[in-house]
Amino acid sequence: MEASATSKLLVSDIASSVDHVPSNYVRPISDRPNLSEVETSGDSIPLIDLQELNGPNRVDIILQFAHACSTYGFFQIKNHGVPEKTIERMMTVAREFFRQPESERVKHYSADPKKTTRLSTSFNVGSEKVSNWRDFLRLHCFPIQDFIDEWPSNPVSFKEITAE
Numbered sequence: 001m002e003a004s005a006t007s008k009l010l011v012s013d014i015a016s017s018v019d020h021v022p023s024n025y026v027r028p029i030s031d032r033p034n035l036s037e038v039e040t041s042g043d044s045i046p047l048i049d050l051q052e053l054n055g056p057n058r059v060d061i062i063l064q065f066a067h068a069c070s071t072y073g074f075f076q077i078k079n080h081g082v083p084e085k086t087i088e089r090m091m092t093v094a095r096e097f098f099r100q101p102e103s104e105r106v107k108h109y110s111a112d113p114k115k116t117t118r119l120s121t122s123f124n125v126g127s128e129k130v131s132n133w134r135d136f137l138r139l140h141c142f143p144i145q146d147f148i149d150e151w152p153s154n155p156v157s158f159k160e161i162t163a164e
Helices: 011-017 058-071 084-098 102-108 144-150 158-163
Strands: 047-049 076-078 117-120 136-139
Touching: 047 058, 084 136, 084 158, 102 117, 144 158
Parallel strands: 047 076
Antiparallel strands: 117 136
């Protein structure tokens, strides 16, 4: 039985069946960023080089993380040691996961923000007044043996590739 757009749990299942963003996803103007107040200094997203994380510059690198998180809220990293082929495989299996039928993906849906493995649209669906227009799959990964059994088993290669 197909649910209506308003009863669907995931944004990816709503988006193709609506011609406008549903009101529960629209933030009030007062909660939106004011673009005229956004700093235009030309700063870019902080890029942190991890090459010397375990060397004499460790403290400096950790301070770069602290600064990026407190100033920007996010950052990019390079020289993280993850091979490009591994990243490509992870991106492929993630796309395969999100392209599965709704019935397969929602097996992992949860509105419980404390769950260590969950598919959702918002961090706390029950308390947020406005939902985020996105879907995400949250996976705790360390130590892998404590969480891998919770991870999706479809696509078949998901656990193996994600663990890598």
